[in-house]
Amino acid sequence: MMHSLLPILVFAAVSAVTVAREYTLADAQGGEFPEPELDENGIPVGMALVGGDMLIEREKLPLYEAEGLSGLVNSEAWRNVRRWPRKIPVGIYLKNRRLQQFIVASINDINRRQRCVRFYLIRRPVRQKYIVFIEGHKNRCYTHLGPVRGKRHFIHLSSSCTSPRTPAHELFHALGRIHEQNRYDRDRYVQIYWNNIRHHMRSQYRRERHAKTLGLPYDYYSVMHYGVYSHSNGRGPAMRIRNRRVNPRRVGREAWLTNTDIAHIVRRYCAVAPTVSSEMSSYFVDESNSVTFQCTGTGAPEPAIHWFRNGSLINDTSRFIASQNETFNSSTMIYTVSGSLTLINASVADGRDDYWCNASNSDGSSSLMFSLTVYFGPRLVSRSSDVSVPRYGTASFTCTMSGNERPTINWTFYGRNLSNSTGFMPTSITMAHDNEYQVTSTLTLANVSPDSAYTYYCVGSNQLNTFSVGFNLEVEFAPFFLQDLSNTAVTPPTDAVFTCGARGGPLPTITWTKNNRAITLEEYLSGKYARQTGVTLPSTIYTALTIANTAPSDIADYSCIVSNALGSVNSTATLSVYVRPSILITDEAYTVREQSQVSFQCVGTGIPAPDITWYKSGNLIMASDSVTFSNSIYLNDSTLLYIVTSTFSIAQVAVSDSDTNYTCLASNPAGTDSAQFELNVIENPSSSGSSTLMMSIVAFIFCFFVAFLLPN
Structure with missing residues (x-):
């Protein structure tokens, strides 16, 4: 608190030399001042009336129409406010005793409540620039917005301007202040009903987008605020108060200055340069955590808090979050702004920089440096x-x-x-x-x-x-195998896989060959071959070659070649493709005569060449003097299948050789196949049978004749 009050205390000490004088009505009487030259409308020559009660030079009308009153204030009048000295002479050249009283009361109130500007009454013109209240014309009250270029600044008050607030209202215009309801942010506080305002008065409700608020809050009860029904056309109120806690009947009707009105004078004529303070100047945080810097800025107008890192303004919103809140002391007219800066996910590099809190306003700036230590592990x-x-x-x-x-x-x-x-x-x-x-x-x-x-x-x-x-x-070191290739046999269309592992330093490369020819990239891309390689440990590599949809054409020697700059080794294995046997037969039934020769023929195909054996009623037939076997093997170059022809012969068949279950069985590692044969043996006619028949016939004839020749 001591830091925030220090500028006020210093200023009060300097200003205490001049004690504010209380003026009386007698001080306001007897003055004589020259009057301005007026045109036929009662307006000073060369001036234009805008905003209801404010004068500007006619040459400034284009700027007013483009930028509004705030554009004028910001461009010239605002800068020229400093042309008013701390002591401003004020003359009163009015006959209306009531208005004289109001002027004296307003001057005393302003002088009593602040020390930035001191009004004092004069009865005659003085050398410096001065303000003089004179009679207004055509029931008008107006003055120039901000100090005029010349020596005399006139405030025109007609006999109709009988409100106690009017002299202070016009004095504030002379000091450069516009109406409160013209603020750029007024729509947050009041709603203007344009259809309820007299057409030629609507310019007095224009929202000035460039108006400076000096950091002061919106003041419903200010002498610069219009009433709810001001300039109404009779259809209803000209504005609606958005804040329900505000009494609409008091808006625009308060007779005397508010604290905010006084603060406007303080902000314009004795702004307080900011000061910055903080309870801590050194901060500590663990790595990857968040840390929040805090500082407090005081001053008038309201200081803005900005944060710097190594002299550069912090704009990184992804890691830095800045916030601030303000309080206003109506007695000292000083703002206190509490600012904070949160650093998210602090790193070691963040702890090597300097951080600054800067508070600035129109009267100056002040900064405070912070250090940050980020604790971090190895x-x-x-x-x-x-x-x-x-x-x-x-x-x-x-x-x-x-x-x-x-x-x-x-x-x-x-x-x-x-x-x-x-x-x-x-x-x-x-x-x-x-x-x-x-x-x-x-x-x-x-x-x-x-x-x-x-x-x-x-x-x-x-x-x-x-x-x-x-x-x-x-x-x-030169490569060597941890796992050699192993011969592999498959039946189509099963995939075949060869695997090998090796070590070598530098890590060796792998090449696969088929019958000593390297497998090409096109063959890999076709999907016929696939290669997987993995490194399990430094200098250790395993690889696998997959041969998809195997066929007899894949029968070959495959090699895994492992090489690096120090040497090369290879391992070779054979892929065998086994095709299940299939039997082809021409005759399934044989019929022959007894004692003749019969030959059965069976043709079997497969890979490898199938072995063919013969069976009778499930019993293996063995070779003998009368039973022989003969086999022939042929390789089909196009299909790569072996064709085995087996012949089983019986030299002299007997009736007992007849059977319905002769079997040809073809077998290899891939499986077996069989075929059934039938043999019918026809018995030949024999001589012993004929003699017996003849003897039977002779005996019959002999018996016939004996019976015929011998009765009974």
């Missing part, structure tokens, strides 16, 4: 590169880590801590920045082998967290 500052060394050589890795608390460095390999090994050597500990340690450590590996090839981790840790970085070691 992080990598620098590291050596991955290395590749010959087998039995030596490899070294170095890493440097930093942290607010001194980090401890360990090395690990396959999750195993190496810190106690002879190759571990922390080399230095330094302070890189305030509260920031740097630790450097080196790991040396001697007599490396292929098993040494892997990722080594430098692990830094302190109380906040743990951080690690990996180093890859590549051991240089």
Whole structure:
């Protein structure tokens, strides 16, 4: 609070030399002043009346029509407000005693309630610029907006201007203030009913988009605010008050100045330069957390709070959130603005910059610097590169880590801590920045082998967290197989897969061949062949070749060739495609005479060439003197199928050889197939049968004759 009141106290001390005088009616009487030259409408020559009661130079009318009153105030009159001295002479050249009283009362009220501007009464013209109240014409009350160019600034008050608030109202116009309902933000507070306003008065309700509010709140009870029914055409009120807590009957009817009216004078003529304060100047935060800077700015007009980082305005809304709220002290006319800046996800780099809170208004600016310390766990500052060394050589890795608390460095390999090994050597500990340690450590590996090839981790840790970085070691050696190819046999259209694994440093490349010819990219793209390769460990690679929808044409020797800069090895295996046998037969039934020769023929196809065996009623037929077998094998070049022709012969068939269940069975590793045959043997006629018949006939004849010759 002491900081916010300091400018007011200093100003009060300086101004206390001049004590405000209370004027009486006698001081307002007896004055003599020259009057301005008026045109036929009662308006000073060269002037134009705008906004109901404000004069401007006619040459300024185009600017007024384009930019409004606020454009005039901002362009010239506003800048010329400073032409009014702190002491402003005021003359009264009016006959109306009541108006004289109102003028004296307004001057005393203004002088009593602030020390920025002092009005004092005069009876005669003086050398400096002065204000003089004179008789108005045609029932009009008006004055120039802001100080005129010349020496005499006239305020015209006719006998109809009998409100106690009118002299103060016109004095504020002379000081450069426009009507309250003309503020650019007025639509938040009042609603204008344009159809209820007399047509020639509507310009007095124009919203001035460039009007400066000086950071002061909207004042319904100001002497500069019109009444709810001002200039109504009889259809209803000219405006509606949006704030239900405001009494509409008091709006535009208050006789005396409000605190906000007085604040306008203070803001224009004795603005207070901002001051900045904060309870903290140093902030601390853990990494990745948020931190909020806070500062308080005081001054008049209301200071704007801006935040800077290393001298540059902070515009990054993705990581910085700025906010502020204000309070207004109506007794001191000073604003207090509390500003905050929240930094989201603080990083270490954020802690190395300076942050500034700046409060500024039209009278100056003030800044306050903040420091930020970001506590962080270990992080990598620098590291050596991955290395590749010959087998039995030596490899070294170095890493440097930093942290607010001194980090401890360990090395690990396959999750195993190496810190106690002879190759571990922390080399230095330094302070890189305030509260920031740097630790450097080196790991040396001697007599490396292929098993040494892997990722080594430098692990830094302190109380906040743990951080690690990996180093890859590549051991240089010629490739060798971990898994050779194996011969494979499939039945179509099953896919065939060959797999091989190898090690080598640098990591070897894989080439697949078919019968010593490399499989081409086009063959891979066609989908016939697919290759999958994976690295499981440094210098260790596994690969698989898939042959889709196998057919006899895929029968070949396939090779996996593994090579790097130090050598090459290959492994070869054969793909066999087995086709299930199929039997072709020409005759299913054979009929022959007894003692003749019969031959059965069976043709079987398949891969590999099927074995053909013969069965009778389920019993294997074996070769003998009368039973023979003969086979012939033929390879079809187009289908790559083997064709086996088997002949089973019986030299002299007997009736007992007849059977309906002779079987030809073809078999190979892919399966079997069979065919059934039937054999019918016809018995030949024999000589013993004929003799028996003849003897039977002879005996019959002999018996016939005996019976005929011998009665009874």
